[in-house]
Amino acid sequence: MRILVTGGAGYIGSVVAEELIADGHGVVVYDNLSKGHRTATPAGADFVRGELTDTENLRRAMRGQGTEAVIHMAAYSLVGESVTEPAKYYRNNVTAGLALLDAMNEEGVRKIVFSSTAAVYGEPEKQPVEERYALAPTNPYGETKLAFERALPWYEHAHGTRYASLRYFNAAGATGQCGEVHDPETHLIPIVLQAAAGRRTHVEIYGDDYPTRDGTCVRDYVHVVDLARAHILALSSLGERSAIYNLGCGGDGYTVREVIDVAREVTGRDIEARVSARRAGDPAVLVASSARIKSELGWSPQFQDLRLIVESAWRWMQSHPAGYEDGAEAQAG
């Protein structure tokens, strides 16, 4: 199948492109490189630089390649920034997304897999979180992802466009080629590994007075390759039905302190941790129930052990000490 991957030069998008190519699919990466990086695009993928709102360019990219499906990963994803600059998030995550849906419609492309997020649930009352739980985002990032999700059934109704919305919990880890680099870096695992590498003096633990087993927040870390495999499974199911799936490893998740301990073991380095204030908007616990995608599509994450996830991220960081070579940063999701 020929697939257009928006945001395919970003962290998760580049791994999705890598896995699609490994499976023998044709890939065209469509990315404006505002966050993503050209060298994160795997060999074998075509690359088109462009904005989602540049309809002519986008339609040409689809038409030229005979695209049959889109994996839509281009988005802004910083929660804090979304609170201070909501317009930026509405413009990119909603308006530009709708421009993509319209371009797909014009070109007769009727399948889309969408990168959504656990942020659509806000602060869920029960764990693990099931897809049917209340949708109550607490910031414009989650709100704009949900707005796009909610457009999809209407496009399906009007135009027959099949969709799968994949609600990621905490993506982490790396492949040999693609890893996580953001500027600024806000995610726990790369921050902890930067401290292990001596690139920062310490890690701040944002609050240790949560109602959890050690007082720090619990999250559900899922390896980026397992996420990518879920996209490919979801894509292959689109002939039959549209769907919404949570993606996480479930179980008890890991606390911030547990993540730091695992990183100490994996790296063999001292990592100084200092407790600081809670970060606004952090739910105490976010763990997915992925029962639906497991039973409907047979998804089965291979990297259930956090050690394996952290090891892969550490290997990547050591082999890419300056991130991607020309210094730009990679981000997606």
Ligand code: UDP
């Ligand atoms: N966290 C932390 N220190 C950091 C970065 C993150 O204590 O420097 C915590 C954060 O409060 C959350 C967890 O680590 O409980 C995961 O945060 P991350 O930003 O990686 O992902 P999120 O769950 O916010 O999507």
